[in-house]
Amino acid sequence: MGVLEAMVKKSVGKPKDRSSDKVMEVLMYTVAVILLVILIYPLYFIVIASFSDPAAVANGQVWMFPKGFTLEGYKELLRHENIWIGYRNTILYTAVGTAIGLVVNISAAYALSRKDLVGRKFFSLFFIFTMFFNGGLIPTFLTIRDFHLYDTFWVMVLPFSVGVYNIIVARTFFQTSIPGDLWESAQIDGCGNLRYFVQMVLPLSKAVIAVLGLWIAVGYWNSYFNALIYLKNPNLYPLQLILRNILITNQMQSSMGSGEAAQIALRLANIMRYSVIIIATVPIMCVYPFVQKYFNQGVMIGAVKE
Known part of the structure; x- marks a missing residue:
């Protein structure tokens, strides 16, 4: 019985260290989020800029939300x-x-x-x-x-x-x-x-x-x-x-x-x-x-x- 247990332990080996996998997973998600922001933000900016005062857009005041909300362009x-x-x-x-x-x-x-x-x-x-x-x-x-x-x-x-x-x-x-x-x-x-x-x-x-x-x-x-x-x-x-x-x-x-x-x-x-x-x-x-x-x-x- 002891010989069988030793063979099983030897075949299974030590538990795999998943810390490196977690680091890689976090890195991949981080890169994916950054790429998503890079791709989505220009579209989002166009949407909020279309509802903003053109002077605010020209002065760089529009970042996350419309400034001087207007439907004049439409x-x-x-x-x-x-x-x-x-x-x-x-x-x-x-x-x-x-x-x-x-x-x-x-x-x-x-x-x-x-x-x-x-x-x-x-x-x-x-x-x-x-x-x-x-x-x-x-x-x-x-x-x-x-x-x-x-x-x-x-x-x-x-x-x-x-x-x-x-x-x-x-x-x-x-x-x-x-x-x-x-x-x-x-x-x-x-x-x-x-x-x-x-x-x-x-x-x-x-x-x-x-x-x-x-x-x-x-x-x-x-x-x-x-x-x-x-x-x-x-x-x-x-x-x-x-x-x-x-x-x-x-x-x-x-x-x-x-x-x-x-x-x-x-x-x-x-x-x-x-x-x-x-x-x-x-x-x-x-x-x-x-x-x-x-x-x-x-x-x-x-x-x-x-």
Whole structure:
């Protein structure tokens, strides 16, 4: 009995010293909290600055709470009727553009992931080539004009719907996460390519679809350069371009005016600067929680595994 107890004690050994683990855990939590503060505080500052007196913000008096609480910036922005036109257009561009972008990118990615695709390497290189070389702004403008897309709704959602990086991420996801045996089983049951893609591949690809959908939607929501180049009808302007024009107009009024009128215009321009960020950012940020559970999974599988 004594020999058995000695063998058990020897195999178990001394209790592990967990003090070093606790120190490391505290250090990791400390770093995580610091990074969280660094990331969250700028957003928090923009929120409280949008409700504060611009003079207090300019003097560095706003740190943790609003100073001289005011809604003047929001009232001035919402006074412009074209804000609502911009919201309507941006929501339409984002919804339609995201749907089209998902269809073309996911379809192309699935085709490139199939080993039986004839010319698969050529098409892959063809897509990748466009990531490094393109025709430039003037040839693109001429092409859009010749296709009669200039100054239309479709110029904001069709010409730039293909994203090569999105295709690569989705292709890698299909190659690593969809087993090849599934296609063989589907063939035995008489399933064709289209039915297999729609009924089997897509339901198994919710993670990467959610991630790509978020990326594409954010891109359309924040887009203003394409509208600046390819639109001339103010009724088609997206929200970002309208907000940009409002800020530029106020800044010009403050710089060209004199006396009390210039001071008022400058004050409005300063306070609206933060209100614009809130109005333009909050709606798209509200979408993120709905796709958060898919985000890490889709990014890691689609971008890391080979």
